[in-house]
Amino acid sequence: MSDAEALLIAQDLRREYHMGDDLVRAVRGVSLRVNRGDYVAIVGPSGCGKSTLLNLVGGIDHPSAGSVTIDGARIDQMSDADATRFRLRHIGFVFQRFYLMPALTAIENVELPMAEARLPRNHRVRRARELLAYVGLGDRHDHRPAQLSGGEQQRVAIARALANKPQLLVADEPTGELDAKTGTEMIELIAQVNHDGTTIIVVTHDEDLARAARRVVHMRDGVIVDDRRQDPP
Amino acid sequence: MLLQLAWATLTRHRSRTLLAILGVAVSAAMLLDMVMLSTGMRVSLRNLLLSRGFQLRLAPKGTLPFDTDATIPDASTVIRVLRTIPDVTTISPVLGGQLHITVGGRTITATALGVDPSVQGDFEIAQGRIPAAPNELVASDDFLRASGAKLGDTLSAAAGYDPQLRSFTGRRALVLVGRAHFFYMPAEQRAVALPITTLQQMRGTDARDRASLFMIRARDGADVEAVLHRIQTALPTVTAVSTETALRQVDERLSYFRQLAFILGAVSLAVGFLLVTTLVTVSVNERLGEIVVMRAIGVARSRVVLQIVIEGVAIMFVGALAGLLLGLATARYLNSILAAFPGLPAAIDFFLFEPRDAWGALGLLTVAGILAGIYPSWRGASLPIAITLREEAVG
Amino acid sequence: MLAALLLAAFTQTIDSIPVRPPPRTVAIDERLAADARIKIGDRLVVTATPGGIGDTVVVGAIVRRRADPSEVARADYRVIMHLDELQSIVGYGDRVDRFAVATRGAAATDSAIRHINDAAFGFQAYRSREIAVETSRTFLVVSRFHRAIGVITIVASAIFLLCIMLLKVDERRRDVAALRLLGISARSIVRSVMVEAALVAVFGSGVGVALGWVAAQLVNWHYRGVYRTPLAFALITPSIVVLAVTLSLVLGLAAGLLAAQRLVRMPALELLTGRREERRGENALSS
Numbered sequence: 001m002s003d004a005e006a007l008l009i010a011q012d013l014r015r016e017y018h019m020g021d022d023l024v025r026a027v028r029g030v031s032l033r034v035n036r037g038d039y040v041a042i043v044g045p046s047g048c049g050k051s052t053l054l055n056l057v058g059g060i061d062h063p064s065a066g067s068v069t070i071d072g073a074r075i076d077q078m079s080d081a082d083a084t085r086f087r088l089r090h091i092g093f094v095f096q097r098f099y100l101m102p103a104l105t106a107i108e109n110v111e112l113p114m115a116e117a118r119l120p121r122n123h124r125v126r127r128a129r130e131l132l133a134y135v136g137l138g139d140r141h142d143h144r145p146a147q148l149s150g151g152e153q154q155r156v157a158i159a160r161a162l163a164n165k166p167q168l169l170v171a172d173e174p175t176g177e178l179d180a181k182t183g184t185e186m187i188e189l190i191a192q193v194n195h196d197g198t199t200i201i202v203v204t205h206d207e208d209l210a211r212a213a214r215r216v217v218h219m220r221d222g223v224i225v226d227d228r229r230q231d232p233p
Numbered sequence: 234m235l236l237q238l239a240w241a242t243l244t245r246h247r248s249r250t251l252l253a254i255l256g257v258a259v260s261a262a263m264l265l266d267m268v269m270l271s272t273g274m275r276v277s278l279r280n281l282l283l284s285r286g287f288q289l290r291l292a293p294k295g296t297l298p299f300d301t302d303a304t305i306p307d308a309s310t311v312i313r314v315l316r317t318i319p320d321v322t323t324i325s326p327v328l329g330g331q332l333h334i335t336v337g338g339r340t341i342t343a344t345a346l347g348v349d350p351s352v353q354g355d356f357e358i359a360q361g362r363i364p365a366a367p368n369e370l371v372a373s374d375d376f377l378r379a380s381g382a383k384l385g386d387t388l389s390a391a392a393g394y395d396p397q398l399r400s401f402t403g404r405r406a407l408v409l410v411g412r413a414h415f416f417y418m419p420a421e422q423r424a425v426a427l428p429i430t431t432l433q434q435m436r437g438t439d440a441r442d443r444a445s446l447f448m449i450r451a452r453d454g455a456d457v458e459a460v461l462h463r464i465q466t467a468l469p470t471v472t473a474v475s476t477e478t479a480l481r482q483v484d485e486r487l488s489y490f491r492q493l494a495f496i497l498g499a500v501s502l503a504v505g506f507l508l509v510t511t512l513v514t515v516s517v518n519e520r521l522g523e524i525v526v527m528r529a530i531g532v533a534r535s536r537v538v539l540q541i542v543i544e545g546v547a548i549m550f551v552g553a554l555a556g557l558l559l560g561l562a563t564a565r566y567l568n569s570i571l572a573a574f575p576g577l578p579a580a581i582d583f584f585l586f587e588p589r590d591a592w593g594a595l596g597l598l599t600v601a602g603i604l605a606g607i608y609p610s611w612r613g614a615s616l617p618i619a620i621t622l623r624e625e626a627v628g
Numbered sequence: 629m630l631a632a633l634l635l636a637a638f639t640q641t642i643d644s645i646p647v648r649p650p651p652r653t654v655a656i657d658e659r660l661a662a663d664a665r666i667k668i669g670d671r672l673v674v675t676a677t678p679g680g681i682g683d684t685v686v687v688g689a690i691v692r693r694r695a696d697p698s699e700v701a702r703a704d705y706r707v708i709m710h711l712d713e714l715q716s717i718v719g720y721g722d723r724v725d726r727f728a729v730a731t732r733g734a735a736a737t738d739s740a741i742r743h744i745n746d747a748a749f750g751f752q753a754y755r756s757r758e759i760a761v762e763t764s765r766t767f768l769v770v771s772r773f774h775r776a777i778g779v780i781t782i783v784a785s786a787i788f789l790l791c792i793m794l795l796k797v798d799e800r801r802r803d804v805a806a807l808r809l810l811g812i813s814a815r816s817i818v819r820s821v822m823v824e825a826a827l828v829a830v831f832g833s834g835v836g837v838a839l840g841w842v843a844a845q846l847v848n849w850h851y852r853g854v855y856r857t858p859l860a861f862a863l864i865t866p867s868i869v870v871l872a873v874t875l876s877l878v879l880g881l882a883a884g885l886l887a888a889q890r891l892v893r894m895p896a897l898e899l900l901t902g903r904r905e906e907r908r909g910e911n912a913l914s915s
Contacts, residue, residue, distance in 0.1 A: 017620075051623070052619070055618075055619035055622075058529075060528075060529045060618040060619050060622075061617070061618065061619035061620075080534065081533060081534070084528065084531055084532070084533050084534065085531065085533070086531075087529065087530065087531040088530070088531020088532070089531070091531075092530075093526075093529050093530055095526065095622070097522070099522055099523065099526035101238060101241075101523055101527075102245065102523070103238060103241030103242045103244075103245045104237070104238060104241055108234075108237065108238075108241075111234065112234060112238075112527075112530070112532070113530050113531055113532075115234035115235075116234075116530075116531060116532045116533070116536065117531075160530065161530070164531070249791075249794070249795070252787065252790065252791045252794070253791060255787050256784065256787040256788050256791055259780070259783055259784040259787055260784060262780070263780055263781070263784060294677065470677065488854070489770075489851075489855075492850075492851070492854065496847065497777065497781075501784075504784060504785075504788060507788075508788055508791060511791070511792060511795065512791070512795070515795045515798075515799065518799075563780060566776065567773060567776055567777070570769065570772045570773050570776055571769060571773055573765075573769050573772075574766065574769050575765045575766055575769070
């Protein structure tokens with residue numbers, strides 16, 4: 001695998017933090033390369049360090065040691081402001097608990113990252129409408145999060161994550177708060193997003209979601225214990 | 234978008250926002266009142282003193298005009314000396330005293346001003362005319378109400394009472410020729426004005442060629458302080474005060490209110506600041522998840538801070554505007570209380586609305602709103618994203 | 629007249645003025661003593677007009693002004709001297725401005741007033757109380773003003789307290805939800821929230837009283853310095869403490885009750901997730 005193909009290169013990543021008097025070694029030397037267009041599922045038991053790894057490669061946490069390079073940029077060495085700008089343009093986030101802005105409507109939530117990127121209003125409204133239609137919520141523009149179901153909220157969150165056309169979408173347990181049927185719909189949507197060209201890394205306990213990925217990385221006790229490719233269904 | 238988000242957040246918690254606005258409004262009203270109080274007296278007194286164009290006043294040595302019963306002797310000499318001083322254009326002597334005026338068998342005591350009718354600056358005629366002849370006088374509404382006297386009536390007036398003879402002294406029949414509004418009299422003062430020579434004669438030897446006060450007008454554009462200095466040199470036995478000096482002295486007398494205004498104004502500002510800080514802190518704590526997610530999706534820390542600060546400023550600003558109206562209403566009420574302050578001219582307002590001061594107060598509150606929002610929002614926006622998300626998920 | 633003399637009082641050292649023995653004594657007030665650096669035993673010349681001929685006197689006492697609110701802002705000096713000497717200096721003859729008359733009791737006062745007024749010497753007798761009321765009009769106006777300011781301050785404090793208490797109770801939504809899920813009754817939860825609100829209110833008002841006491845000391849220290857008076861400008865009285873504690877307790881309990889009842893009316897699960905509440909309550913107090 002050449003560096004040109006690799007979108008993300010994580011090398012010997014370590015993350016340690018204190019919890020009370022204890023030193024927790026959440027990630028203990030993980031190296032990972034993710035190609036452009038890939039769809040990686042990171043799985044493992046609770047507390048194995050998969051969410052910490054996702055935070056590190058997503059640029060919202062700093063490694064204690066090691067490096068993270070995305071599209072040739074060392075995000076572990078960036079200042080807070082530079083990392084924030086990088087995330088805005090290059091990485092989309094989807095969280096288990098959706099975390100939409102409750103005060104904003106669906107379309108406003110999707111517009112938010114574009115507004116931050118200083119896109120003209122007409123441009124961002126048009127794209128937000130397209131994205132909401134893409135995730136199947138063309139008729140729910142003006143609903144607030146509290147007026148949407150869990151599945152709908154997560155769709156809005158995915159639309160928001162795709163707003164600035166990121167190269168990488170990271171998702172932490174995106175089906176964790178959804179029922180089986182909605183979860184299945186979500187898995188299909190994420191697969192569609194990947195199919196349309198976005199590189200995806202998900203952390204999940206959901207076997208169905210993991211099965212939908214092209215590559216499954218198993219973690220245990222802060223290290224990768226298995227990393228294999230699979231044929232998506 | 235930030236404004237949109239701030240607006241949406243504020244309207245989402247309407248009751249809380251309303252309560253906060255109300256709290257800020259009361260603080261703002263108090264602050265405005267105190268700003269009005271701290272400058273009101275001074276400005277309205279200045280306006281009053283300068284309203285007739287007299288920039289200088291001469292009073293008996295060591296006193297303020299009409300602060301005591303003391304008088305200046307040799308008034309005619311004083312006038313002569315004053316006329317020799319360059320830039321002095323008008324000299325208006327005033328003698329104070331009391332007149333016992335009998336109307337319909339009742340005797341009413343009134344404060345009397347002896348003036349030179351041609352240059353007087355103590356009253357304006359509301360009805361009738363200036364008392365030009367030696368046996369004429371004008372009276373205030375309160376005197377007319379109390380006495381029932383009408384224009385054209387001839388009144389029996391006396392300037393003193395002799396306890397030995399048990400009779401009035403300095404009696405004179407005076408014709409009421411006008412109804413006047415007295416500028417420097419306290420509210421509800423029964424006042425009359427008559428030619429100074431008449432009052433001097435009525436008061437007898439006590440007041441012969443004496444005056445309580447000289448009001449002096451200097452030429453337009455003249456250096457008033459220089460004229461004051463020349464007067465002080467020429468007349469060392471009287472106290473000459475410029476409007477500025479008078480204001481300083483009155484300021485000293487009423488400094489309590491200024492100090493009170495400062496303390497209460499500062500307390501109001503602090504309460505408003507504390508209220509907004511508390512609200513913003515609670516609001517930030519409630520929305521930590523939202524805040525760190527905004528950071529995660531690439532919203533700059535300064536923009537997150539700005540969005541939260543906008544909320545604080547919006548509360549402060551709307552509260553301050555509401556406080557402006559509330560403040561004007563309470564100032565009216567408080568002014569009506571202080572209007573009863575003994576001895577002060579009715580024309581003095583303790584609370585005077587000066588647009589510049591009002592905007593200053595509102596600006597101060599808005600700045601307080603910004604400062605109140607900055608710390609909690611910066612703290613919220615600086616939290617480590619990953620750890621906070623984990624805690625929020627657990628919490 | 630006395631004030632005229634005092635304001636025109638002119639003091640100078642004895643060296644340049646011939647002494648007419650025996651000098652009488654005067655009492656001067658603290659401010660004059662401090663400002664002119666006059667000590668007991670110093671000789672002064674007192675005149676009615678600046679540069680006029682006056683009497684030489686000896687400072688026999690330095691007196692502190694009474695704590696009289698109506699005089700607090702007066703910056704003039706005060707000299708107390710023998711009556712005949714003052715009359716002679718100001719050329720007032722055998723005259724006085726007023727007499728103070730002591731009587732044997734209330735009934736005697738009535739009768740004395742009646743007798744003096746009937747005698748009709750041109751005098752009018754007043755009770756000391758009436759004079760005091762008249763001379764303390766300034767104080768009465770200031771008192772009314774203070775009361776009005778006090779009412780406004782109480783309104784502001786009430787709103788502030790209400791706001792804080794509502795927020796404080798609202799912060800407990802997750803705890804309340806957990807208690808409800810454990811099967812604790814709504815009544816017990818309301819009671820517990822109200823006890824907490826009461827404790828916060830009482831503790832807060834205790835801290836407030838302490839802060840108020842410190843502020844009062846500072847205000848008194850400041851104003852006593854500015855006006856050079858022993859007057860107390862701010863006093864924390866027991867009734868004020870009772871008012872403050874009662875007010876905060878009542879407001880605290882009211883806010884606690886309001887917020888707690890709102891919380892317990894919501895299904896516990898929705899309270900925990902906040903989802904349904906948000907869907908339902910666009911105008912909810914908080915979420």
